[in-house]
Amino acid sequence: MLTNTDATLYHRHYNPATRLDEWDSTYIPAVWWYEAEQSSVTTEGRKTADAYTVRIPDITVLVKKDDYLVKGQCSVQMKTAKDLAGTEHFKVSAANYNRYGGNPHIKVTGGA
Incomplete structure (x- = not known):
């Protein structure tokens, strides 16, 4: 799989002792990072947002919504x-x- 950058993942978990959310970070040395601008026309006018797609070749990384x-x-x-x-x-x-095929990876999507 082609890669063009590295990334850091922040994953939230709840700590029952402190009763607060805590964030763990995981460094991922190789990912494919793609950004696109999406827009739509509503009754309030044109709305734009950045949409991201990242493919991670390391399928052992835990990524959640x-x-x-x-x-x-x-x-x-x-x-x-x-x-x-x-x-x-x-x-x-x-x-x-996507664990099967010749190029297993994690496809992550989201927006800013």
Whole structure:
């Protein structure tokens, strides 16, 4: 699989001792990162949004809906999504594990 960058995945889990959400980060050294602008016309006018598609060749990485994916290596100690300001990132809306065939990978989609 062709790759064009690296990425950092932020995965949320609940800590029952502190009763707070905590974020773990996982560095992924090779991904295919693609960004496209989508737009639609509504009664309020034209709406645009960035849509991201990332393919991860390492299928052992755990990716779930509502995780955050940051382009490049990121060392931010995330407590809320606002901590990622200034980075190119998006919220994961879907993660599909394509385990079969000659090119197994995880297809991650989402938007900013």
